[in-house]
Amino acid sequence: MELVFVGLNHRTAPIEIRDRLAIVPARLSAALTQAAGQTGLSEVVLLSTCNRSEVWTVADDSQVGMASIQAFLRDYHGIAIEQIEPYLYTHTEENAVRHMLRVVSGLDSMVLGEPQIAGQVKEAFEAGRGACTTGFLLERLYEHALHTHKRIRNETRLGEGAVSVSYVAVELARKIFGDLSQRRILVLGAGEMSELALGCLQDAGARTVRVCNRTHHKAVDLADRHNWEVILWDDFPAALPEADIVISSTGAPHPVVRSAMVREAMARRCNKEIFFIDIATPRDVEPEVGNLYNVFLFNLDDLNAIAEENRRRRQSEAEAAERIVETETQAFLRWLATLDVKEIIVELRKAFNEVRREELERLRPKVGKCSERDWEMVVQFSNRLMNKFLHQPLAILRETWPDSKAIGLADAVRRLFRLGKKPETKEK
């Protein structure tokens, strides 16, 4: 039984190739069934996100497994294997364990430490369970990957600090206002950047949005798409006092939000905090606005600098996270090694023998004067009884090995007779 993972991601393949190998959720179940039908694959999980397509399997043999996965990719996607082979990577055994732990923890993601991938892997496993293609080994590895992910979240700061301009803006808004659901947003300029930043704010709970644009119909188009309120461009200074967050992204060649305009608005809103997100180039908001009392002004350069700083911080945290992944990889491999059927049979016999010997020692003084021959019969009886009890379970273990079901049985035997433990991290 070997873990064999084959796939490609944003680092190894261009987007055209990634798109070709993507599997839409609606077809995932059929794809899983087809993959599991390939020769020598006993467990299959398919992970398909916008940045990666991977086939995670447990195979009888790594060479057979790789060939079967390639055959599946060729048949399912209708693509010549020569076309995608240069972009594919293969991980087996230790590397496969390490790979899954890194993927689930976001260490292999385009945005280092991003949390969405853990949810995507969860969905992939749910699909696998639905199609009955997952088994004991992949499930246990996934459980261990989640444990590793949790350790990394608790012990490092890998996932902290937004690394995109939009999310930096959301973090700032949350740090200034807390709950965003009651905050009013004014959008100046109906461009794509505004829509993107606003989308993130809305995901964070912001509801009330007003939008205006010099070309009014563009504002109307944008507002209609999202059910927002539209105001005339000339009316935006009058709307400033009611806004808590202002997103500005016009194409104007000069600042459209003047210092005097904001000073007047602040007086009318009783100096309540206001947050300007100026993502226009050139800038829409006069720099002096940032000096006004209780005004927070962040332009594109500021937001980019914060995102870059967060990226650097994540990078430095990644080293600690990689160390955790390494520790956990070795822990999993140690546990896996304990599931060798020969070792389990020896240990199980030893454990039963120990019980038999103890009971005989306890019995000896109680039976009183019995001949050596009689005692020998008792010993032989106990031995035969033990062998009979053990015969059937050990025969099943030997028969099923090295099928993945045997790994589950081996683990069950270890647990039932306390022969071993779950994957356990020795060092932290």
Added chain:
Amino acid sequence: MTLIEHELAGAITAAYAASSIAYIFAFLTRREKVGRWGSFLLYAAVAAHSLWLVLERVQLGHLPMVSACNAISFVAWGIAMAYIVIELLIGQRVFGPFVTPVAFVFQAVSTGFLFAGPPPGPLAGILRSVWFEIHVGTALFSYCAFAIAFAAGLMHVLLFHELRLKHLGFFFDRMPPLEDLERVNRHAVALGFLFLTIGIGSGVIWSLRVPSGAVLLDAKEISAVIVWLLYAANVHTRSRLGWRGQRTAIFSVVNFVLLFAVFCVTSFVLKAHQF
């Protein structure tokens, strides 16, 4: 005061110190486990402090809030209790490193003078009045509220500064939103001001009811009026002049530092307002 009460006061001070250190360490390193130790130590300190207050009550025959040492110790207890309520309500320990050291400083000052000075005597006859009890109780509760406002104000100042510098880091990662800090500060100042007003008002009524106006216009009473005026300005600038955020936060921080200094000077140096 018995030896046990002396030792208990020392142990309470040590527990407040240990709790403050744990909260600060947890804040710096963001270790949840250390924070839990901080909470545990604080609960232990407050439990022991409550026991000490009960022992004092039994021994003195009245609530231990009359002598300066007892009063300041009572404020430390009130601050710690108020913090525990906040911690349980919001489920976070973020105010801990800013509030518990204040409780520790109050308790340390109290214990220091407790060890150095003579034990408090029996309650003077003129103090046996319901107006006096209202006066002392509300005044001390106002100090507790102002201490919470001080902590929230200080946190607001630090976070605001980081946001304005656009260099997000230490405080940005650890502090609650500005709006929440402002709300805590606003409510604590308002509550403290209400209590202080009642405290001063009941004190005036009480002093008018005792013979010959013997307790009027000492240094402490004058300073109390000054503190009341400062907090009145704090409330007024917010409600009438539209001051918000940083300005009111700084105002409440400065006011509390002045309050603490004035309380210590008038109580322990000038020994005013003692009966």
